Amino acid sequence: MDPVRNPYAPGAGQRPPELAGRDEQLAAFDVTLERVVAGRPERSVVLTGLRGVGKTVLLNALRSAAVRADWGTGKLEARPEQPLRRPLAASLHMAIRELGHPRSDEVLGTVKAFASREAGSGSRLRDRWNPGIDVPATSGRADSGDMEIDLVELLTDVGGLAADVGRGVAVFVDEMQDLRPVDVSALCAACHELSQERLPVVVVGAGLPHLPTVLSASKSYSERLFRYSRVDRLDRTAADQALVTPAREEGVEFTPGALAEMYAVTAGYPYFVQAYGKAVWDAASRTPISVDDVRVAAPEAETELGVGFFGSRYERATPAEREYLRAMAEAAVLADLGEPEIDSVPTAAVAAHLDRKPQSLSPARDALLKKGLIYSGERGRIAFTVPHFGRYLRATAS
Numbered sequence: 382m383d384p385v386r387n388p389y390a391p392g393a394g395q396r397p398p399e400l401a402g403r404d405e406q407l408a409a410f411d412v413t414l415e416r417v418v419a420g421r422p423e424r425s426v427v428l429t430g431l432r433g434v435g436k437t438v439l440l441n442a443l444r445s446a447a448v449r450a451d452w453g454t455g456k457l458e459a460r461p462e463q464p465l466r467r468p469l470a471a472s473l474h475m476a477i478r479e480l481g482h483p484r485s486d487e488v489l490g491t492v493k494a495f496a497s498r499e500a501g502s503g504s505r506l507r508d509r510w511n512p513g514i515d516v517p518a519t520s521g522r523a524d525s526g527d528m529e530i531d532l533v534e535l536l537t538d539v540g541g542l543a544a545d546v547g548r549g550v551a552v553f554v555d556e557m558q559d560l561r562p563v564d565v566s567a568l569c570a571a572c573h574e575l576s577q578e579r580l581p582v583v584v585v586g587a588g589l590p591h592l593p594t595v596l597s598a599s600k601s602y603s604e605r606l607f608r609y610s611r612v613d614r615l616d617r618t619a620a621d622q623a624l625v626t627p628a629r630e631e632g633v634e635f636t637p638g639a640l641a642e643m644y645a646v647t648a649g650y651p652y653f654v655q656a657y658g659k660a661v662w663d664a665a666s667r668t669p670i671s672v673d674d675v676r677v678a679a680p681e682a683e684t685e686l687g688v689g690f691f692g693s694r695y696e697r698a699t700p701a702e703r704e705y706l707r708a709m710a711e712a713a714v715l716a717d718l719g720e721p722e723i724d725s726v727p728t729a730a731v732a733a734h735l736d737r738k739p740q741s742l743s744p745a746r747d748a749l750l751k752k753g754l755i756y757s758g759e760r761g762r763i764a765f766t767v768p769h770f771g772r773y774l775r776a777t778a779s
Contacts (some may be wrong), residue, residue: 382665388627389658391685394437397655398627402619403439406610410443410585413608414450417581418549424605425572425584427557429592430612432767433652433690436587439612440553443585447551453479453543456553461751465528465564469552470496473539474514476550480543488542490519495535498524529567536571540580549581557586558595559753569600576606587612589766591756614649614768623654628662628670638672646679650768652690657682691773697752705745706754708734709763710771725757725764 388398406428416423426443430436440456447454455472459465470492477485477492493514518524523535543550554560560568568584575582586592586607596603615623621640628635635643643661647653657678661670664678698706712730728746732739746763749755754770755763765771 382633382662382667384663386631387659387662388631389655389662391652391655391659394441396438396441397435397623397651398630399623400435400438400442401623401626402615402651403435403442403612406439406612407442407446409608409610410446411450413583414447414452414549414551417583418450418547420579420581422576422579423583424576424608426586427592427596427607427609428585428587428612429590429609431590431650431765433650434612434614434768435651436612437555438651440555440585440587444551444553447549447583450549452549452551453477454551454553456555458555459557459559461559462561463559465532465560465568466496466498469532471513472552473535473550476552477539477542480546480548480550482542482546484542484545486516487519488538489514489516491522491535491538494518494520495523495531498526498531528563529570532567532571533574536575536582537578537580540575540578540582543581549583551583551585554584554586556588556753558588558592558756560595562599565595565599569596569603569606572606573600573602589753589756590764591758594758615651615654616649617644620644620647620649620654623651624658628658632668633662634669636669636671639670639675642672642675646675646682648768653682653686653769656686656690660685687773687777691767691770691777694754694767694770695774698749698754699745701745702749702752702754704735705731705742705749706765706770707774709755709765710774713771714775725759725762727762729761731763 390397410426413423413426428436428439444454444456453476455474455476457468457472473492474489477488493516497518522538523531525531539550572584593604593609596607620643624640624643625635643654643657647657660678660682661675664681665674695703695706708731709726712734713726728739732742735742750757753766756766757763
């Protein structure tokens, strides 16, 4: 069929033509927005899930909902070892400007002071970085150098401004698990203060499945600060909807057999649904798309996934790290876990498979954790952050 009319969108963070299976999270967030502005007690939100399940897409959809509700919004992506001050200041700068209140410049001065202050220094640093805030930095507010004190003061001021306007401010943090421990602690403390004061500021984070563990390790009360929502693969109905709705808008149908085969090969993971959808559309010659079309297109889809989804991640690993990844995949099969690319495996089993002492493998394991290729949801166990990665490794990696 005409590739120009192909509706499917397999891209990182790219919204699919049909955002299926996320109605519950979207509806719950609409309630959160209304309750917060009304001064009702409500928690910030944390989305967790594997790579490729659409966390970033959902995060962007929630931000769009906040914009429609006339909130000020800002977004940032956490990066390992990057301090939170500057990206958060840039995010809040945008959100405060959207509020358009006469007091905005006053609060922006606090944002500028917060951004320009480096923890541990004796005075505010004036380096080459410019936050782009064209008001003087305030003094004595959010500029102590202690991240927890400064962030609590900053978000309290932002919340006070939003309350005066009768609106809210939402900050969206992608890859939240990559925040530094000091910044996680400060963010939890700030959310705690905002909740107690019932100020209309909401933090919405998205991250890998172990993000709740990261938060609870920072503050014991973090499980009560956030409403955790797991973003998982789509069930059969939602996966069919993600394929059928955009195709139908182009006058194309799927046979029941084709839809069943698509779910079998994608397991309902949104990124895979889009990747296979695109390949099958290009391979099919007419409507309705049949099970044979799916089977013909499968090698092309797998090749695309192997290069862009799995391969790019595998290439980031060193030889020692690749050995560890392959041992994880093989140990999972030997343990008969059923779905080894999802379930975790004991680190001891990986070491035993390689006939090595667990301590000797710590450097490779720690490096893979930092690179976001694996995660540890509980002590002594690890899992892939990417669904079907184990299957890919067993089939192709050497």
